[in-house]
Each structure stands twice: as C-alpha cells, then as structure tokens.
Amino acid sequence: MTNSRAGLGGVLLAVSIAMSGGRSDLRATPQTDAEKTIRLLESYGRGETRLAVFDNPETLVSNLRSVGATWVDAGPEPDRIRRRNVLALVALDAAANDVWWDDVKPLLEWVCARLRRDAPTPFERDWMLASIAFTGVHGDERFLLASGCRPPAVCNHLQHATSRFPDEPRLRFADVFARREVNALHRRPGFPPELLVPALPASNHSRHDDAMARINETLLLLDRAATDPVVGPDARLRRGVLRYEIKDLDGSRRDLGDVIGTSTDSSIKYLAHLVLGLGLDADGRIEDAAREYAAAVALNPAIKSGATQLAAHYFLTGRGDEASRILDVAFAADPPAPDPWRRHCGSCSGLEGWLADLRAMVRQ
Amino acid sequence: MTVRHPPVSPGWIAVLCAGLTLVAPQVPTFHSSTSMVSIDVSVWTGNVPVAGLTSADFTVTDNGVTQQIESVSLASVPVDVSLVVDLSSSTAGQLNQYRSDVAAIANLLRPSDRLRIVAFDAEATEIAALQPAGARPPVERFETGGSSSVYDGIAAALLRRTDLDRRHLIVAFSDGGDNTSILTGDLLLAAAKHTEAVLHLVSPDGRVPVIEEPDATPLPRALMPRSSPMSATDMAGASGKPVAAPLLQQVVETTGGSLHLGSAMVSDFKKIFADFTSSYVLHFQPAGVAPTGWHELTVTVARKGKFTVHARRGYSAG
Numbered sequence: 073m074t075n076s077r078a079g080l081g082g083v084l085l086a087v088s089i090a091m092s093g094g095r096s097d098l099r100a101t102p103q104t105d106a107e108k109t110i111r112l113l114e115s116y117g118r119g120e121t122r123l124a125v126f127d128n129p130e131t132l133v134s135n136l137r138s139v140g141a142t143w144v145d146a147g148p149e150p151d152r153i154r155r156r157n158v159l160a161l162v163a164l165d166a167a168a169n170d171v172w173w174d175d176v177k178p179l180l181e182w183v184c185a186r187l188r189r190d191a192p193t194p195f196e197r198d199w200m201l202a203s204i205a206f207t208g209v210h211g212d213e214r215f216l217l218a219s220g221c222r223p224p225a226v227c228n229h230l231q232h233a234t235s236r237f238p239d240e241p242r243l244r245f246a247d248v249f250a251r252r253e254v255n256a257l258h259r260r261p262g263f264p265p266e267l268l269v270p271a272l273p274a275s276n277h278s279r280h281d282d283a284m285a286r287i288n289e290t291l292l293l294l295d296r297a298a299t300d301p302v303v304g305p306d307a308r309l310r311r312g313v314l315r316y317e318i319k320d321l322d323g324s325r326r327d328l329g330d331v332i333g334t335s336t337d338s339s340i341k342y343l344a345h346l347v348l349g350l351g352l353d354a355d356g357r358i359e360d361a362a363r364e365y366a367a368a369v370a371l372n373p374a375i376k377s378g379a380t381q382l383a384a385h386y387f388l389t390g391r392g393d394e395a396s397r398i399l400d401v402a403f404a405a406d407p408p409a410p411d412p413w414r415r416h417c418g419s420c421s422g423l424e425g426w427l428a429d430l431r432a433m434v435r436q
Numbered sequence: 437m438t439v440r441h442p443p444v445s446p447g448w449i450a451v452l453c454a455g456l457t458l459v460a461p462q463v464p465t466f467h468s469s470t471s472m473v474s475i476d477v478s479v480w481t482g483n484v485p486v487a488g489l490t491s492a493d494f495t496v497t498d499n500g501v502t503q504q505i506e507s508v509s510l511a512s513v514p515v516d517v518s519l520v521v522d523l524s525s526s527t528a529g530q531l532n533q534y535r536s537d538v539a540a541i542a543n544l545l546r547p548s549d550r551l552r553i554v555a556f557d558a559e560a561t562e563i564a565a566l567q568p569a570g571a572r573p574p575v576e577r578f579e580t581g582g583s584s585s586v587y588d589g590i591a592a593a594l595l596r597r598t599d600l601d602r603r604h605l606i607v608a609f610s611d612g613g614d615n616t617s618i619l620t621g622d623l624l625l626a627a628a629k630h631t632e633a634v635l636h637l638v639s640p641d642g643r644v645p646v647i648e649e650p651d652a653t654p655l656p657r658a659l660m661p662r663s664s665p666m667s668a669t670d671m672a673g674a675s676g677k678p679v680a681a682p683l684l685q686q687v688v689e690t691t692g693g694s695l696h697l698g699s700a701m702v703s704d705f706k707k708i709f710a711d712f713t714s715s716y717v718l719h720f721q722p723a724g725v726a727p728t729g730w731h732e733l734t735v736t737v738a739r740k741g742k743f744t745v746h747a748r749r750g751y752s753a754g
Binding site for chain 1: 558560561588591595596597616618619624626630
C-alpha cells in the first residue's frame, strides 16, 4: 500500500495507516504538517487525488517546497523523476482552486524551475500546457508574461515553457492569446484603441498610435496562428473578435463565419455566433443578429450572454413569453454555465485530458 | 473602468422610432386589451401619498393630445417584486448589511405578493426565482465579486413576463457604473419603453451610476445631487447647460420609477412599495394619435395643490 522507497516519512505513514486499520483518511489521527505532506504525495503516487488534508494554501505551498522537495530528492535515482512528477501534479491540483490561485502560482513557477533541471519529457509538456490552461481558467494571463505581473518573481511562465518545447504550437501562440485576453472586457466596436490593447510603456508616439501598432502586431500574429492546424480555429475566432472591436465588421464576419463552419469546439462556435450577432446588430441587421444569438443559445441554453441578447431581441419584437422562457432556462442552470463572453479560454480545451494523462503517468 | 457603448444602432432606431415593423402590440398595452393603455401613477404631496382621487382628477396627454380616461383603479392586485442587488467588489464591505436588508424586505411583502432576487457582479445570477412572500430568501448565497454588469442584472428582471393578474415592481440597488454587460444601454432603454414593469434604482452611496456613452458628455460625479428623487432637468453641467441624464436614469424614469440616492435599502424599499401598492392605474383608449411608434405621455393632477406625480414617460405601440 505504501511506497517501500518512501524513506522515514513513508515508514511513519505506513505505521499510521496500520494503526488506523488501513483507512486512507487519517484526519482523526494527529499528524504534523510534514507527515501530512508526505502522506499526500504518496497517495497521489497511488492515483488518489485529494488535497483535503490541507485547508489552506500557505501551509500546503510551504510544505511542498520544503518537505516535498526533500521527499523528491530522497528517492533513489530511478524513482526521483516520478516523485518530482507527483509533486508537480499536486501543485497543479492546488492551482485548480480559484481561491488558492494567488498563493499557488509561485509554487507553479518553482515546480517549473525544478522540471527544467532535467531533460524534457512528455509529462513536462502536458504539465506546462495544463499550468497555462489554469491561467486561462483563473483569468490571470499576466502570470504568463514578462510584464504587468505581480509579484514579478513569478512572471514569464510562458517563456519558460516555450523554451522547453519550442515547436509546440499551443505554447508558441499562447503569447498573443494571453495578451489579448488581458483586455477581454472591452468587447465593443468603436472602443478607443488604447483600451483594446495596453499602450507600450515608453514611446515617442501617442497612446493612440502605440495602441494601433499593438493591434496591428496582434493581427499579424493571429494571421500566422490562423493557419496552424492545432490553434487555427481559436486564432481565427480571436481575430474575428478583434476585428469586430476595431469596427472591421466585414473582416470580423468572414473570420467568425469561417470558424462556425469549421470548428468542432462548442465554446469557440458559441462565441463566434455571439460576436457575429453583435456585429450584425452594430450594422442594424437585427433579424440576422437574432438568428446568430439563437444559434448560440441552441449550442448551450444555460449560457447567459447569448440568452440575454436573444431575450432582449425577442422582447422588443413582441415575443415576450419566449424571452422570459429563455431567461428562465439560463438562470435555472445550477451550477451556472461558464460564459465564453465573460472569459474565453482557448487553452482550456485540453485541460481534462492533460490532467488525466498526468495522473496516469505518475501512478505506480 | 467604464465601458463606452456604441450609439444606438440604425436598426433599433428603425424599430423604435419609424416603421416598427418588428414590434408586435404586446407592450405597452395592458393584458386585457390590445388597444387599451394602462399607466401606473403615484401621486404625492410632500412625503404623503394622495388617496381618494378619481378619473376626473387626472389629465393624461398622449403625444400632446388629451385623452379620455376610462377608468381608474387602485392598484391592489398582487405584486411580483424583483430585487436586483449589486454585489460587485465595491460592495464587499456591505455584504452582511445587504443580506439582512434583503431578508427584511422579504418580510414587508403582502401574502399574495411574490419575490424574485437577482444579484449581479460581472454576471447576473438569480438567487431566488419568484417565490411566495414569506419564504425565506436564500441571502447566504450572496457573494461579492468583481466587475459590475448593471444592465444585465436589470435586464434579468425587466425582460421577464408578468402574469395577467399581477403587476411587476423592480427595485435595483447599485452603487456603480456598468462595465461588463453584454447588453448595451440602448437595448436596455428600448426594453424599458416596452415593459409594463416599474423600475426604481436605489444608490446607497448617493450617486447615479454613470455609464459613459461615446456621444454624450458624462456628468461629473461631483455634480450629482444627493437629494432624492432627482429628475433629468435638475441636472446641469459645469456651464449650467443641461446635459443628458445618465442612461440608467433615463431607463428608470421611462418606466415611471425614480432614483433614490443616498439612503438605506430597507427604508427606500418601504417607501417605494407603499407608493406602488397605493398607486392608481389609469386606463384609456388612445384617440387622435398615430397607432404606432413612440407615444409620449404626461399625467397631471387637475386639483388645487402641489402634487408630485410619478408615471411612465411613454410607451411604444405597434
């Protein structure tokens, strides 16, 4: 049941488990944080995935960095990499907790640095992709970038990941995706450009010119990503949204129509229908817009952005009962459906698969 | 951060002002008739609601044409109350107060009334679907969040149907501007022109939530009066020249509701609810006016004395 190579902690744990009759949950037995940490790591090594032994992120992070690191290095060399991976997986699971995120992201960069000491492996590649996906889940893409992130010591995670897997398209284009996402709230046509992308910190140009330069740079990067078989649909979606925001409505329609026709990702298709509808609204094509909102709602009636837009259109065109029913359905969803309008996380689509693969790889 | 919404799109201008080709006659006509118009009217003298008025005491004009009031009824029908509560990050320090206030408000309703609770931060959430008066509102579900989607929160109540035998009162509590709604201001204003619900906005910090519009000069916050209620004509820019009322104020006043600035949630609600449940409903058959388009309404009391009259500004017909 316990890892015979686990050292003193493992022995203590084995004793504890024996005393408890073999139950895996020993919270009733007093344990030090160090014992809890080792027990947690070993349980992950057996395929269990519960962080419940720690009720706050500070204790978990500090013990993983001290006790966990010792546990990894204490393993015999053939097992050290597996133990390192176990610790990396525990850190990822902790990163899934929205409330813990700010405390856990320095741990991710610490784990990232430890992974980079050894030769790249498939485990590390999936771990990098999953950790980047979590920045999307929590809306903290600044963690990926070299600037604008606090504290600075835990920034630039994307560059670290890309340096290890330079040919991985999801890493290569994550930079432009991340920079777009940090401004995702401004999804309206006609915004001042400086609100669409952050102005460069120092320049002889005006804020507006800087912003336009950043927008054009972003469009060029998205053009390159748009033809990639892996990230192409997401890039075309983002280009369509950006073109909508800068009032290139025809260009936006081309991109979004293409995405709707080719993508199989329902989240990408949903956002494409929704923004296509908003662009048609901006052009005064109300009935066409309503059709796009209806298509978005058909993909997922529980998402509120599309439901609200469609309900408003129905309400204003004499279909009040239908409007009410649409909102009834959207607001009854429990838990609420994640709304791609609020947060589009293109990097998240593979997350479940990567986590499953990582768990399989560390299981003894 | 504020969001600059685009101007009203030409399509909606067409729908709302000219052809109205898409607008069916569902609103604002009252449920019982497709051609009868009904207006909720409250009349106050000072802080006291005026009772005992009859049809002879009111004058109604529709696009400037005086109308024959066919009946006046006291609004004793059951009320569906929608509370729309701002739980964006700026309200974090008031969370417990909000919980106890909403619980107290639930106790003010009459047995035949119902209560819906919508909360919003970046996204609107229905904390409680319409529930009978007396049911304990699940205020423990209140959690403060990040940004503020005022329009979406109000729309979650405003776009809902009202049963034939009931009236709909929406009271929104918000202290900030909109910055993350999917719904644009022009759509919300259009919906306000079509709804039979009456919307009131209570701003506990005494300021009108301001949303910057690209074609309007935002009113400096320092110029916002702290008295209640406030009308658009009370407000003027630094030059003394009147400026457009903040969009939310237009939305509220279009429905016949008011802004309530700088006071407590429960006491404001008590006054709003008392006003609403003691108000009059005037019914008239429009005569001498175009059958479609936007109809501007005025309601006055033809009696000696100084009265404050609250009624919707108009209705869209199609």
